[in-house]
Amino acid sequence: MDKTRLSRAIKGAIAAAAVTSSFSTVSIAQDAQAQVEEIVVTGSRIQRATDANSATPISVFDAAQLEQSGQTTLEDFLQDVPSMTGGQLGSSVNNGSAGLATVSLRGLGSSRTLILMNGRRLSSSGGATGVVDLNTIPTSIIERVEILRDGASTIYGSDAIAGVINIITKKGFEGAELTASYGSSTHGDGDEYLAAMTFGTGNDKGHVMLNAQYTKRDEIGQGERNFSACPLREIGGNVVCGGSATTTPARFSPASSSDQLIVDPVTGNVRPFNAATDAYNFALASYLVTPQEVASMYGYGTYQLYDWKDVTTVNAFSELSFVNRRSDQLMAAEGTFWGPVVPVTNPYNPLNEPVNIGRRLEETGGRAFTQDLNTWRGVVGLDGEFCNEWTWDLSYNYSRWVDSQIDRGRGNTVRFENLLDPVACANDPECADAVGATGVPAWNPFASGTLTPEMQNYALVTNSPIERSSLRSFQANLVGDFGDWALTGEAPAWAIGYENRAERTEIVPDGAAEIGQIYFVNGDAWGGNYSVDEFYGEVRVPVLEGRPWAQVLAFEASFRYSDYSTIGDDTTFGFVAEYAPLDELRFRGTYSEGFRAPGLDDLFLTPTVSAETYADPCNEYGAGDNPNVIANCQADGIAPGTTIASTQATGLFGGNPDLKAEKSESWTLGMVWTPSWTDDMGFTVDYFNINIDDAIGTLTTNTIVKGCYESPNFSSPLCSLITGAPSVGTSPSPDAPTRRASDLTIAGQLLNSQNVATFETSGVDLGFDYSVDAGPGVFSVNLSATYLHEWKYRGSSEDPTIDLAGYFGADPVTTAIVAFPEWKFYGTLGYEYDCWSAFTTVRMLGAVDDFDPSPADLATRIDTTWYQDVNFNYFRWENLKLTGGIRNVWNQQPPYVTNNDDMNTLMRSYDTVGRFFYGTVTLQF
Template sequence: MDRSRLSRAIKGAIATATVSASFATLSFAQEVEEVVVTGTRIQRATDATSTVPITVFDAAALENSGETTLEDFLQELPSMTGGQFGSSVNNGNPGLATVSLRGLGSSRSLVLLNGRRLVSAGTLTGTVDLNTIPISIIDRVEILKSGASSIYGSDAIAGVVNIITKKDFEGAQIRADYGITDESDGEQWLASMTFGAETEKGHVMLNVEYTKRDDIFQGDRKFSQCPLAEGGGQVFCFGSGTTTPAQFFTDNPDDPGFIVDPTTGQVRPFQASDGFNFAEFSYLITPQEVFSIYGYGEHELWDIKNLTTINAFSELLYTNRQSDQLLAPEGTFWGPGIAADNPFNPIGEPVFVTRRLTEAGGRSFTQDLSTWRGVIGFNGEWCNDWLWDISYTYARWVDPQIDRGRANQTNMDTLLASVNFIRDDEGNIIGEEFASADCPEDPNCGIWNPFDPDTLTEDMIEFGLVTNSPVEKETLRSFQINVTGDFGGFALTSEAWAWAAGYEHRSESVEVTVDGAAQLGQIYFVQGTPWSGSYSVDEGYVEVRAPVLEGQRWADLLAFEVSARYSDYDTIGDDTTFAAIVEYAPLEELRFRGSYNEGFRAPGLDDLFSPAELSAERYSDPCFEATDPTVIANCNADSPSLINSPQISGGPQATGFFAGNPDLDKETSESWTLGAVWTPTFVEDLSFTLDYWRIDVEDAIGTFTTDQIVDNCYASASFPNNDFCNLILGPTAVGQQTGAFGPRRAANATIAGQALITQNISTFETDGVDLGAFYNWDFWEGNIAVQGLATYLHDYKFQASAFDPEINLAGKFGADPVTTRIAAFPRWKLYMSADYEADYWSVGTTVRMEGSVDDISPNTADLATQVDATWYQDIRAAYFCWEDVKISGGIRNVWNQQPPYVTNYDDMNTLPLNYDTIGRFFYGSITLSF
């Protein structure tokens, strides 16, 4: 290939911000050619290395994995750690599939499609839903494992996942996949059709894809059949105190909760065995269906030799995701009250009721998410070999949601208080009448005696429940101009000094509508305020690469790169980020690389504008078994009955609310990488990589947790006049009843009304080492490809606020600072694969390892405070018929490795964000090419 043609090929690829690094691919017998690298918009060639850590997986690697979604493939990689949402997250996940580079969260891991931003679908946090990207259109996935805000702007703190689609596909291809677990459930399907053709002056491609995943219930697996608790050195099934039959509480802190014994019909104290098994109603794996259409086209408009070329291109993507989550039946968590003189009340004191409405079935949350994305643009080359592109992107998603089985708080209270008892002069009950004027007008309304489980009829359930139908919408608009070239041939080496520059204007807006019952505040735990918000930003960047030495005795290459980006937001103001990279090769086969990057993350629209939304948070009450004199005094100031009250033992729930904050500032970061790449010349197609990385994040957006608010409130000498106590607004702020336990507590003594408002309060510090080994060689009549990826996590330090101690989650499991769910942060993660491919068949295997972890805050009474290293192996095989038909299949988790048990009452008794909860899985695929 002559240098001019190579230059044009390289520049043409980078014009759409594509990247590659063939040393990290998984495909077979690929020729190592000069390529371009991600994290830069400068056009330059490189030889199987890059100046920043990057891993690339091509379409063959994705197909060999047997995965039908991109989520399942990416989340297994060593650079992804901590909490990531996917199919195994049922409670609190609206069907999202996300990645978290370095464990810093999906909102600090920028996901691009062909180098351009995606709209965040199904969430208002700025997080990209990987379900919106059909796996069969992917040509390769490039993972940049260092900060890149000076190139890409906001969110590229931990790195970038750049998904490159097929563009030059010719012919037709039909693919069908099917998979099932060895428990005969959790079936998965994929069907896709791809068509492509070359025209006289361009190319067109069309893809249609459908995927489906069936549900698995927690009750279908032994490890999750019931929530487990521990006591006396034993593990036993426990459950929620909001149960059926109802549990009743009084204002007396010495009284335990009461239930009516279903056998005797007599009132007795609540026992652990009375807890409600919510696992029976909850999904282990959530179901979903995704349909997508993708189209790409390009056409040459003008080609004047040695002067200029102009091409038009367009890209269209439509995705519809229908997903579903299922939780336990609704409970009357707000505790409607019953007077002491109510004849139904056998306790003789005023009580409030918590009852699970099992007659209604589980709470179902469904999404019907549609996402549209269109890109139109022009690109070309000027006579001086400068490349340019102009594009406009419009993307939008709409998610009409349906939540079924929610309690209409107003109507449930009406049922409970629907009766007045008519008494004679001596106080004897001689009749009943409706207490509410509204009740007789509804044929479903009736008289509910919560002490008798049979009195809640189907008609009453219909009256007491409501369907919630919120609609969320978000729109992204982006206009970009990029230009790149060299300094007119100025060079100190054979590679000219090069530059890139560009401008982008981007805006995003969101609109949330809620239905009438929610606006009236009648649906418990449902946001009742419609809201909208928007932001816009203007950005410009410049980048320079300067090779200064080449071919010297002590320097085969020495080059420097610098970049800067100016961003001006209408919400947070302006700022400039900077990056510098050095590349030094003392020998042709040994290359060192180092980088420094400044980064930032602008607040998301929900961070800024989201109104108050109710939430139930478990916390440890500082007044229970308090020993600190200050805490004891402050608890007694609220109520002398608080200390050691059984109602606040065992991790009670506090009802508060989350809310956005329009005064937020940006998050800022600094990151460093220092590494080496060795490609020995005496062994062809062998390479090793070693990279140290570190990321520091300041002013991270978060909220004080309920524990932080409550602990700092009661531990303060200025109680109750301090900032933390001021964040506890009391039960009336969340529609609960007050009691005898002070202004910050509900009638059952738990904290109520804590305001969990977004603030710039947190910091992250994390560092570690990435290792890689890659080898391709001919063997027998085929080719063997082996690769190994490993990440060692040295530190993962997080400080929630200046009032809290710094914790280090490296090698631990505990509350993920980003998702707040319990997650593992193993020091070691491994991913190793080996494949052999002959003319008509191939076999391969993948081995993955999650390193051992310890509980970050172990209780001496806990039985599961350590998790050993967990290994998984997958096997696969394929057979090629007549070069046009490929039949393949495999087994994931071939040894049926079960997830480890941990003391984790709320979440399947394990760590579903980290470990395989499905078990052994069989899959097969057939691909027809024409």
């Protein structure tokens, strides 16, 4: 029985590619004489022998390794790979994921990591963000996963700046396979279920495979773990429970002062609000791990239509899939956040004047978010081989994604104002019925438990937006070689191709949100689309072969021309060199240009208004200030020493149709050593460096104002982003109508997406793979690690450059607090004998320090964190396989960090579930 999906025939390529997980050495021993075939390796369209060493750094994982990890989902498996760093957004994240599962190579963001299936793009599953939801790829159809740890825009186009993840599905599977899996945490929660069925059959003319899979994950509440049971605060050197100042009963402030008050729930008297004792514990109404269910169907088929031996073969192929995902998040109850005013006529108003309230609607149990997402994908095509062994393929790829969302527990702004105003409520029959059922004239927000079910039915609304996205793509590829024009035994090879691609996104808001009646929900409908025509070409030229101190010397070059309907045209180039002075020693290097076209949200997102706090350079300026500031403030009619009372300006956020593409340059330089005294060892080391310019980001109000006023005579381009008073409906200043309002404040700024940011990251990937006979069985070891030398970000030319390597802090890509350890390690030891096998995996994240600590902070360093997993397999009767294991054997708890309200830890970097047991049964027929 074949216990892995990769044979020894591809072992050389795998070792050279720095494989980051162990292989089944039993299969290696059994398949030593496997016939060498030609495949297409991710990162090139040119076919090459599978025992040839790759010239680009690639990690390869097979289905057995995914199973050995004990992970039910592809996202959890990939996020442990050392080259994944920074903010990894998993589907289990409660706040911000919407059930979306993504990965981020080099920590540069999921939008800069291209996801492919069988070398073709997948539809965006994140709406307008352009990212792919890994939930749409069932694990039971995966044959292997190839991770190209290098830029590949010349081969695959936009988004491949950090690299490419190519999921290769099973194609030659024959028979039937049934799989059932169950797992649960040591606390008895967070249960995971998987059931899958795969059927395949074929003959000399064709093959078909069908698959169905169902997975389910149960929720874990934040209150179920001690580390996340309440948001922690550090007061006087002690760690205590804290929470939100928008609480129940309401915190309020009178119109005549800024006092923060509350009605004491015990005495009923008005007293000052005490954050230490009155705060709302929002953790108890939040998930630690979110629940989700995913059901999928997948089919693949191929059939030989013609075999004209003297001309070409023609094969038809098709790939069809449907995935339904239902995911849920639960977050703290809605808050009014000073929106409504309690009038004097409200009988429960404790003051003789109107008051603004911050009241948590705790009676509702929290805000519940549900996504019911359907993804359809179909690929049809033809491929074949000419008599001269040139290969060709034509394919059409269409996919569609629809997300029907339901957000419960939202407040209708108008109706809550009615509930607080007895007069307005009496004039609204529905409001009158809601309060009348409880025998009170209005809602009392100054006490707990007063928002009755009748009031909730009246004032709460369900927000039900719909998001749609579609992708259409046509591809044509031709691959061949120059035959007798060879300088060595290997002929120069080439590939050319064309692709036409179009993508469309549409956001349809809920009716109440569209008219602005739901608290803090942007209700504007919007959409956008783009199309692109692309041509690419690549060539590989072997120069020397089999010479003393030059066993291999070869060069590769590639280009891609892209013409977008949104941003115009662009051309990128890439170069590869490989040199092997000895059969066992190989050096490789790459240079590639990359680009990322702006996403549809970057271009077309409807503008929204926000109040932004800033430091005004003209406030009380004097002779000692920057001369440009003095001159510009005087030009605005502001005299020295003038006090500008307001520190807020209106900011307009949204898309920008004038964006251009992000540009990148990537370098890699590596070495591969495969000792001649054994066929079962490989060692790799690869240096990488990625620079991104014109990265899409958003400028802050302070950056705009500071940069503008410090430039001579308002010459900075930043000045054009100050839109002035008329755009926000306030009266303009007579001296500076385009910059200042009549009260001298900066009245409005354009804070939409701009090409302003830069990234730079570099480091070293290490890999070691070895297997050896040991006693009656085979022992294997695989070690992989990434050293992160630098991870630099600059928000704009006006901002300082920050380097997060070795620190934890706010991720510029996701804005979440995450870790960027200098060292990330993944190692597996295995032993296989007869029908038994056992593996243990060690995962490590290096120590990190707080990037921006305060002297009083108690937790400013996270020590090196280790996890250990174990996996056991037993084969019986040639068709039964039993698997069991434990993830996080020692129940390693996530680290506590200061002032991170979301679980008090870095949930996007560290394990929050704890020890997890699982078991799997597989039957094959």
